[in-house]
Amino acid sequence: MSERVEQWRAVVGFEGLYEVSDLGSVRSLPRRGVAAARPNGAVCRHLNGDPAKNCVENLAWGTRLENSRDAQIHGTWQHGEGHHNAKLTAVQAQAIMHLRGKMSASAIGEAFGVAAMTVHDIHRGRTWRHETSGELA
Helix, strand or coil, X not given: CCCCCCCXXXXXXXXXXXXXXXXXXXXXXXXXXXXXXXXXXXXXXXXXXXXXXXXXXXEEEECHHHHHHHHHHHCCCCCHHHCCCCCCCHXXXXXXXXXXXXXXXXXXXXXXXXXXXXXXXXXXXXXXXXXXXXXXX
């Protein structure tokens, strides 16, 4: 009995980037224009900030930190209320900062519908720093 060979087809709208098999597997294709072998832990950077422009001059392997810095430079970095996972507004983050030392992190988190760790992160300046930096102790 012969073994069945998995058949691969391009994902519509993502041709050249992803393929899906008749068995339901999905695979990412190597990025054209950058070194064929991706260095361990590297991500594909779009040097001009446009992920639709996949030409040799616009692609490079880099670290996550370099990719984040690129996004900041190009104005594509999502943070604060503009981030797709944001649970708070800037006004709420500032209110949480003002409540530091007046209520427990658990009580503050419960009042705003977030975890106590989120409150700690705001108080320590790990998150929402761009909105509360003038208020850090």
